[in-house]
Amino acid sequence: MTSTSGSLAADLLADARRGSETSLGKLMQLHASYLKLVVASQLDDRLRARVSSSDVVQETFYEAHRDFPAFRGATPEEFLGWLRRILMNNLLRAVELHLKAAKRDVRREVSIDRAQGPGDRSVAAIASQLPHVGDSPSASIQRRENADALGHMLNSLPDDYREVIRLRHQEGLDFSEIGDRMGRSSGAVRMLWLRGIKRLRGLLDEGSEG
Incomplete structure (x- = not known):
């Protein structure tokens, strides 16, 4: 410096x-x-x-x-x-x-493809990304088991949170592309995504304690 x-x-x-x-x-x-x-x-x-x-x-x-x-x-x-x-x-x-989770994820994706419809697969794909903001692998695996419950939790999020999570994890867009879609800067949508994931993880924590 x-x-x-x-x-x-x-x-x-x-x-x-x-x-x-x-x-x-x-x-x-x-x-x-x-x-x-x-x-x-x-x-x-x-x-x-x-x-x-x-x-x-x-x-x-x-x-x-x-x-x-x-x-x-x-x-x-x-x-x-x-x-x-x-x-x-x-x-x-x-x-x-x-x-460490790569092989397990491949096996889970095959299982999910066989057992669930397209909508459920989208929810499971989002669930698999939640550890990006910090969590233990064992807890994440447990929380991913019920895609239906996660779908309800996603629907309960504010519209902006739900949309940024959908664009990031279902459509695979980067933050600049999401910013173009939502009329915001890439930095703004990145922070919105972090808050949305934090809110979703809070709901998952509540669900795991119930």
């Missing part, structure tokens, strides 16, 4: 400490390119087709924004180290969820 950028980062961190969300956002964006390079250097070849560097970084920013009150560092260097730890946790989760 150059002296100029280091000074800017220090000023932004100080402002963020005083409660400025705008400064916190700018501080995170200073490190976006670096974090994307970290993702690109760490991703397994088998994951590159399934995991977007931008998605991992955006998820990291979402978690960092949410958890910033718990950050105890005092310098920009400590903040960057904190961001990197969050990022690496997200990458490790991706490895666990995508690679």
Whole structure:
């Protein structure tokens, strides 16, 4: 980090400490390119087709924004180290969820194709993506077992949440394409997707406890 950028980062961190969300956002964006390079250097070849560097970084920013009150560092260097730890946790989760579950998912897809109609398969496809925002594999498997219940939960979401989840997981669109469909920026629909998935996971948690 150059002296100029280091000074800017220090000023932004100080402002963020005083409660400025705008400064916190700018501080995170200073490190976006670096974090994307970290993702690109760490991703397994088998994951590159399934995991977007931008998605991992955006998820990291979402978690960092949410958890910033718990950050105890005092310098920009400590903040960057904190961001990197969050990022690496997200990458490790991706490895666990995508690679270790690959064979199981193939078997499940064959089973689902035989047992369910097209609508149910779409719901199951969405369910299989829920771990992207963090969950244990065993819990995710249990929650995926009842596609009908998940379908009802999806229908209970606000229209914008339901639509962004449908476009992302049923039509396979990237966030820029979803933004074009919904008349929003790619960053806005990415955050909308994260909130929708969080809401859906909350419903799943309630259902698993009932």
